[in-house]
Amino acid sequence: MRGARVVAAEFDEIAPGYDESRGGTERAAGFAGMLAPLLDPARPVLDIGVGTGIVAAELAGLGHTVHGLDLSPGMLARARARLGARVAVADACRLPVRSGSVDQAVSTWLLHAGPDNRAVLAEVARILRPGGRYLVIPAGGTRPTDDIGVLVGELEDRLDPDGSRRDGPEWLAPIAAAHGLVYEGTASERPTSFAVSPRAMAESLTRGLFTGAWAVGGEAMRLVDETRSRLLALPDPEVPRVRKSADVVLTFTRRP
Ligand SMILES: C[S@@+](CC[C@H](N)C(=O)[O-])C[C@H]1O[C@@H](n2cnc3c(N)ncnc32)[C@H](O)[C@@H]1O
Incomplete structure (x- = not known):
């Protein structure tokens, strides 16, 4: 693990182009709209892995008081411009x-991005008050099953053999349960689709924009190179595939 x-x-390095390369305010407003109905507007929300604050700002626009924490000063400088102190x-x-002091927390696209999912869930369980809620929008969403999706899914599995960056409910629910967080299921499912060609995906792997494939040493780069070759060997590598996926909110509640 890195x-x-x-x-x-x-993240400091990609902060300047982060918002635009990740769907901009359209994605952020969509995520805020998925989270808001599951949050109590009368209580503050802690956004763990707040990044540039683009989602938190949309939530604030819907009437929520959002506090944000993040590892990257570069990402956080942008969040500060949006959310202040x-x-x-x-x-x-x-x-x-403080333990037991938080009513509700959210993380969007955090758990695949570096921290050990076991450590994060243990911390969330510690800080939530009994009955408190943790809402997660995973980056994995529903994996696309087109020919690009199959290759990229295999790469993700090979880059993370112990599952520390997997953010689907099948991985998170048992970890959460071990720390006293009950997985309640999914909510606010929102289908998404986007078009990308095998060549464009191969290039984004090279540039490191594809989040599962940040350089983590020689072996990872070998796996990325291999996937890039396999993408370019698909039929019609210039032709975009319409890739269907779904964003979803995973809800966890702290056991009383
Ligand atoms: C893909 S970005 C998502 C940012 C934001 N939640 C969004 O949806 O736009 C992942 C964020 O997680 C942060 N991050 C990664 N590891 C972290 C850790 N151990 N603790 C806090 N933040 C972390 C990164 O700095 C980055 O800002």
């Missing part, structure tokens, strides 16, 4: 938050 300093440096640098695996 250390916190490496992860922070990677309610943001701070912190590691999700060692939250600077």
